[in-house]
Amino acid sequence: MENVDEKYMREALKEAMAAAEDGEVPVGAVIVSGGRIIGRGHNMTERLNDSTAHAEMIAITSATEAIGGKYLENCTIYVTVEPCPMCASALCWAKISAVVYGADDPKRGYSLFEPSLLHPKTTVRKGVLADTCGGLVSDFFKEKRKQ
Numbered sequence: 001m002e003n004v005d006e007k008y009m010r011e012a013l014k015e016a017m018a019a020a021e022d023g024e025v026p027v028g029a030v031i032v033s034g035g036r037i038i039g040r041g042h043n044m045t046e047r048l049n050d051s052t053a054h055a056e057m058i059a060i061t062s063a064t065e066a067i068g069g070k071y072l073e074n075c076t077i078y079v080t081v082e083p084c085p086m087c088a089s090a091l092c093w094a095k096i097s098a099v100v101y102g103a104d105d106p107k108r109g110y111s112l113f114e115p116s117l118l119h120p121k122t123t124v125r126k127g128v129l130a131d132t133c134g135g136l137v138s139d140f141f142k143e144k145r146k147q
Helices: 004-021 055-067 085-093 130-146
Strands: 028-033 036-042 075-081 098-103 123-126
Touching: 004 028, 004 036, 004 055, 004 075, 004 098, 004 130, 028 055, 036 055, 055 075, 055 085, 075 130, 098 130
Parallel strands: 075 098, 098 123
Antiparallel strands: 028 036, 028 075
């Protein structure tokens, strides 16, 4: 039986695949509260011509609109790749309770720069479906290099 983290990471992977179909770096995120998804997002930097339109940022906006407030206490974000410092800081300001991510980002992940960017009460679980999440990004860039 699939565990809860894997269940929601598969939903984040659906978002990542939607990003790939749009020619975006395939990163996806969902935010969960009380056992239901309240926010979804995937990279939209190319579509919106906005370098801040990362999956996490889109999901935060979606979730805060859904709950009618700026804080995401008692919420968990599932994201296919380790958040960058910008997204980690935004998750801190949103007071997200937990961050669950798939693949590490060895070049731009927040933990390389400043592991304390997240709120002190935020818990982190990493490596959920890491091979699948990382493979999606690796395959995307392999295809880009062929072009």
